[in-house]
Amino acid sequence: MTDFLKNEDKFTYAEAGEGRPLIVLHGLMGALSNFDETFKSFSKKGYKVLIPELPLYTLPLLKTNVKNLAKFLHEFIEFKELKDVVLLGNSLGGHIALYYIKHYPKDVSALVLTGSSGLYENSMGNNYPRRGDKGFVRRKTEEVFYDKAIATDELVDQVYDVINDRNTLVKTLAIAKSAVRHNMAQDLPNMEQPTCLIWGENDTVTPPEVAEDFHKLLPDSDLYWVKKCGHAPMMERPEEFNKILEEWFNYRKL
Numbered sequence: 001m002t003d004f005l006k007n008e009d010k011f012t013y014a015e016a017g018e019g020r021p022l023i024v025l026h027g028l029m030g031a032l033s034n035f036d037e038t039f040k041s042f043s044k045k046g047y048k049v050l051i052p053e054l055p056l057y058t059l060p061l062l063k064t065n066v067k068n069l070a071k072f073l074h075e076f077i078e079f080k081e082l083k084d085v086v087l088l089g090n091s092l093g094g095h096i097a098l099y100y101i102k103h104y105p106k107d108v109s110a111l112v113l114t115g116s117s118g119l120y121e122n123s124m125g126n127n128y129p130r131r132g133d134k135g136f137v138r139r140k141t142e143e144v145f146y147d148k149a150i151a152t153d154e155l156v157d158q159v160y161d162v163i164n165d166r167n168t169l170v171k172t173l174a175i176a177k178s179a180v181r182h183n184m185a186q187d188l189p190n191m192e193q194p195t196c197l198i199w200g201e202n203d204t205v206t207p208p209e210v211a212e213d214f215h216k217l218l219p220d221s222d223l224y225w226v227k228k229c230g231h232a233p234m235m236e237r238p239e240e241f242n243k244i245l246e247e248w249f250n251y252r253k254l
Helices: 032-042 066-079 092-103 134-142 153-164 166-181 208-217 238-252
Strands: 005-008 011-016 020-025 047-052 085-090 108-114 195-200 221-226
Touching (some): 020 066, 020 092, 032 238, 066 092, 066 166, 085 092, 092 108, 153 166, 195 238, 208 221
Parallel strands (some): 020 047, 020 085, 108 195, 195 221
Antiparallel strands (some): 005 011
């Protein structure tokens, strides 16, 4: 994906393809590469796929929250002069998409959520910031996935580095607390965009009942399950994830 990275104004993002804009939003511990297979696939199928690097650790601490991350997304969409976008978010990325739609509904033609926060999620628990304990970080990273092998040394090191840097740790905790404050339950019934929910049956971070609640509260949603899959279907079952999403796009004529 590095071949598709661009730096313009204050934005760093990956972009490929032509057609309807599909903006992908990564999670709190995520990276652009989490959506590598989705990026490759849909940029060849009539979509302009864009994955902005979210400023999780570069905003001032008092502005490190869901509200200002959604504001950043709005600035990105305006900068790129995009219309009728589809937002696709995993975990925190889904939460940002929901908050964005609450304030800028006319910008968004459809929504895709996978393992999204916004209603309820299990964090790493009270012992989350255990700096220096790599075994703890490994166990918690593995819990994100059904297939523990997805939690590679590289991924564990990435999470470990965040926790062991005071600046990134403080901002990570600030975003997590912000996500709890910005519960979207009362807003979801007002979101009329067609919504695709793709959920791992074995998600322990945003468990299956969270997906069911999203499905009940969103007025125009379709829910799809991915078997033997945890919190990040686009990483753990990319072919199945892409197949579900392509069929849904065709069904919804997007």
